[in-house]
Each structure stands twice: as C-alpha cells, then as structure tokens.
Amino acid sequence: MSNSANQSGQTSSVRDEHTGAMQGLRVLDIATFVAAPFCGTILADLGAEVIKVEQPNGGDSLRKFGTITECGDSLVWLSEARNKKAVTLDLRKPEGVALFKQLVEKSDVVLENFRPGTLEKWGIGFEDLRKLNPKLVMLRISAYGQTGPKRGEPGFARIAHAFAGLSWLAGEADGPPVVPGSTSMADYISGMWGAIGVMAALRNSEITGRGQFIDIGLYESVFRLLDEVAPAFAKYGIVRERMGADTVNVVPHSHYQTASGEWVALACTNDKMFERLAVVMDKPELANTYPTSVVRVENRALVNSLVAEWMATYTLSEVLERTRDGGVPCAQIYSIKDIFEDEQYRARGNLLHVYDPRAGELVLPAPMPLLSETPPQFRHAGRALGADNAEIFGELLGLSEKQRSDATAAGVI
Incomplete structure (x- = not known):
C-alpha cells in the first residue's frame, strides 16, 4: 500500500483497491483518448478494477496528448488513466484475440470506441463476446453511433460540438462560432453518459442474467443537454442564435x-x-x-x-x-x-495533491461524485505502458513467465 495525499491536501494512506461502491467489478478498457476511457476512470475512482488494454508499441495516443511530463507521459494521461491497471495486447493478432477472450470470460464490462464494425472484423464484437460471457456489458462510443448513414465516419469532440448544434450557439451575436469552453467536452460528457449506461445495464444483468451493449454517439451526448432548443424549433420554428454571455429567456x-x-x-x-x-x-x-x-x-x-x-x-x-x-x-x-487560491475549492478538496513515483508532485481534479459511505478514492496516477502485464497475464490468466516472454517477443503483449 502506497502513500498519496487526500482531497484536503494532507498525506494519508491510500485505501485498498477493493473498496468503493463498484468494488468487485472488473472492466476491460480497450478504448483510446477520452470518451469511453473516461467512463472507466469514473468506475475506477468508485472502486472497480479497470484494466487498460493498449497496443504494445506506443500505447494509447492519450499518453502523448497535452503537456508531456518528465516521465514521458502527458498530464492528461496521468490524470485520466488514474486507478487503472495497464497492460499491452495486440487485438489485431489472433494470439492477442485469444488472450483478450480469456480476459472477457473473467470480466464484467468492456469499454470501446473504435469505428463501428472494427471489433467485428477482429472477431471480438459484442455478439462474439457475449457467447463467452452472457452477462457481459459493453459500452460502445463512436462519433455517430452504431447505426445511421454516418455510422462509419470518424469524429472527435470538436466535430460532435458542431454536429450537435452547440458550436452554433457559442460566440458573440455578430461573430463566428467559437469553441464552447473545452475542445474535449463531448468526450467527457459521453464518458459520463457511458457510466450511467453501464451501471443501468449491470443492474439489469443482475436481475435477468443477460448483458447488453450501450450505444452512444459523441454528438448525442451534447445534443441531449441543449434544453429547449429542439422543442422550440419544432413547435415555433425558433432557431436560437449566438448571444455571447447572455441567455435566451432571462435577463439579467x-x-x-x-x-x-x-x-x-x-x-x-x-x-x-x-x-x-x-x-x-x-x-x-x-x-x-x-x-x-x-x-x-x-x-x-x-x-x-x-x-x-x-x-x-x-x-x-x-x-x-x-x-x-x-x-x-x-x-x-x-x-x-x-x-x-480559492477557499471553497480547498475546503471541498477539489484539488487532489498526490505524489507519483514517475512524474513527482501532481495536482489533479479530485474524483467525483462524493458518496457518504463509499467515497471515490485515488490509488495511483496513470501507469507506465504494460506496467501490470505480469499481474494480469501471469496471475489472472495463469501464463508462465516463458509464455509471457514469448508473447512479448512476438509482439502480442
């Protein structure tokens, strides 16, 4: 058990990983960047065992996205891959698929955000995996969802903001559309919707014994939050325009x-x-x-x-x-x-002061939401690439040291 600082900035012993509201839940995060992985971050903060699966060479692109630290990984990675175990596995290789299926048999949830059809092409689509684990829950986040004419198109949060109608509303009345606060907002919102969907699906699987997949398009996560924009247009033909800092129906x-x-x-x-x-x-x-x-x-x-x-x-x-x-x-x-510098942030512990053995002192946004009996916990920042290969492939799947060594040499893990 290692030490880190708690939400009030005081150094304390970190709780055992098998505590929290989602303890006992095992999640396989095979997604990239932020959207689906942020669902994993939420679940990990709440006590789930989240295994981050990355390509052996280079890993998740999020490692190099944003400000790079002394350890070679970005601040975004250190923050948003926190509390996750890190393994490498090439899902494009048959040997990698075989190992992944073994992991699925021992897990509850899979998080993915590849283009629709990609996992099916690799033989690990939802219908393939539910044969191995009937209670499996899979979160699928993509630019436009699993259906519709745009299902196969790529997209990032900026594209989602535009397609959802949010960027149209952001900016001064006589100026161009601007970035609505953060270029990653749709990713984070989709991860939150994803966490809601996963928890609902898990609840249903407890009752029925049957898993399901959650289908989220990045743009849908944003569109759902635009208050009366849709009904106002449908009923009265109102097209809300940019208003700068003002709000459409109240003043001041x-x-x-x-x-x-x-x-x-x-x-x-x-x-x-x-x-x-x-x-x-x-x-x-x-x-x-x-x-x-x-x-x-x-x-x-x-x-x-x-x-x-x-x-x-x-x-x-x-x-x-x-x-x-x-x-x-x-x-x-x-x-x-x-x-x-704010006292409210300090009193609420919203800034989490921690020490990471690779990157040193860090201040991260504290886990959310606060629960009175099983509060979210910080265990460690984003791990090094493949840091937990020995534990997951050796202890969980039972591969010998030689088998792991051979798989590493073959580029499978």
Whole structure:
C-alpha cells in the first residue's frame, strides 16, 4: 500500500483497491483518448478494477496528448488513466484475440470506441463476446453511433460540438462560432453518459442474467443537454442564435465587469431574484418597471446596461459582498489560478495533491461524485505502458513467465 495525499491536501494512506461502491467489478478498457476511457476512470475512482488494454508499441495516443511530463507521459494521461491497471495486447493478432477472450470470460464490462464494425472484423464484437460471457456489458462510443448513414465516419469532440448544434450557439451575436469552453467536452460528457449506461445495464444483468451493449454517439451526448432548443424549433420554428454571455429567456443573466477590472457572472433566473437585485442596486423601483422575465427580455439591452453601470461603480469584493448579502447569485469568473487560491475549492478538496513515483508532485481534479459511505478514492496516477502485464497475464490468466516472454517477443503483449 502506497502513500498519496487526500482531497484536503494532507498525506494519508491510500485505501485498498477493493473498496468503493463498484468494488468487485472488473472492466476491460480497450478504448483510446477520452470518451469511453473516461467512463472507466469514473468506475475506477468508485472502486472497480479497470484494466487498460493498449497496443504494445506506443500505447494509447492519450499518453502523448497535452503537456508531456518528465516521465514521458502527458498530464492528461496521468490524470485520466488514474486507478487503472495497464497492460499491452495486440487485438489485431489472433494470439492477442485469444488472450483478450480469456480476459472477457473473467470480466464484467468492456469499454470501446473504435469505428463501428472494427471489433467485428477482429472477431471480438459484442455478439462474439457475449457467447463467452452472457452477462457481459459493453459500452460502445463512436462519433455517430452504431447505426445511421454516418455510422462509419470518424469524429472527435470538436466535430460532435458542431454536429450537435452547440458550436452554433457559442460566440458573440455578430461573430463566428467559437469553441464552447473545452475542445474535449463531448468526450467527457459521453464518458459520463457511458457510466450511467453501464451501471443501468449491470443492474439489469443482475436481475435477468443477460448483458447488453450501450450505444452512444459523441454528438448525442451534447445534443441531449441543449434544453429547449429542439422543442422550440419544432413547435415555433425558433432557431436560437449566438448571444455571447447572455441567455435566451432571462435577463439579467450574463457577465459584467467590476470597477476593479474583474468579470463576474450574474444569474437572475426569476422575478423574485430580479427583485432582490433591484434592492441590492438601491433601485427597488426597477422591480416594478420590469416585473417579469418577458418584460425584461423585451428590454434586454436597457436592463443589461443598468446592471453593467451598477457593476462598474463597485470593486469585485464590493459586488460580491452586496450580492451575497442580498441573496443574488453572483460569482467571479475564475481562471485556473483563481481556482487554486480559492477557499471553497480547498475546503471541498477539489484539488487532489498526490505524489507519483514517475512524474513527482501532481495536482489533479479530485474524483467525483462524493458518496457518504463509499467515497471515490485515488490509488495511483496513470501507469507506465504494460506496467501490470505480469499481474494480469501471469496471475489472472495463469501464463508462465516463458509464455509471457514469448508473447512479448512476438509482439502480442
């Protein structure tokens, strides 16, 4: 048992890996980059044994994606491959397929994000594998899903944002579409949907004894989150356009600059909240002049200008104090530097301080979500390529040292 720091930044003994809400679950992660693997990260944080399967030569491309550390792997890899065991196995070779099938027989879940048809071509599609393990659950994430005219096309998160309609909404009204915050958001969201699907499928398999596969298109994960965009178009022909920091159906609900130069986010989502803001601004009469969201939306520019003028007369600390005292939701728009200095982040342990024997001191986003009885745990950062080959192929599958050596020489593992 090794040592790392807990979510409060204090050094403590790391819990045994067989604890957590998902303890006893074995997951084979044969996916690449972020989308399906992030589902594995969630399950691993919650106690599942997740075995990351990579190609023998080079491994997952995520190892070289982003900022490369002293150990040769990226910060993204060290963070998002955490708590996973790392093995190498060439699924394109018959010998690799045979070993993989042995692993499937001893596992509960497979995570994959190859183009549809790829696993079938290798002889390890869902129907092939469920013959070996009838209770098997398989998560399949691809650009456009397993069906439809675009099923075979490649795609990444940026493409998903565009195809889902999110990029259309991101940017200023008179400007081009921009990146909606993160180029990887669709990947992370798909991994979260994937975790929900896996848990639901596992629950059903407990009842019926029958596994199933979960089919997710990257774009679908984003499209599902676009509130009333679809029904508003279907019923009234409304095509929502870019609005910068504003929100379509409530005002004031935007970003404003304080007298000291910082930006804040303000959220007045209903009439009562605007009434409170009017009092905070020492202009209670505004609540009578603009009593409803409909009226305020009709006078968007004027209402926004009144709020902006008020914000511009007070420093950040004054704005935050006044809105807090008045019960109006308002927060500084943080950079990552601000986050590292914030007391709330520190109190909640959102920044996980750990030591990795390969990369040294690291600060990673803490595992989510918090559970009162079986909280998620950090055991180790992303492992070196093939670090757990001996354990998985030797102890779990029973291959001798010579068999492992021969398989390594043949490029199978």
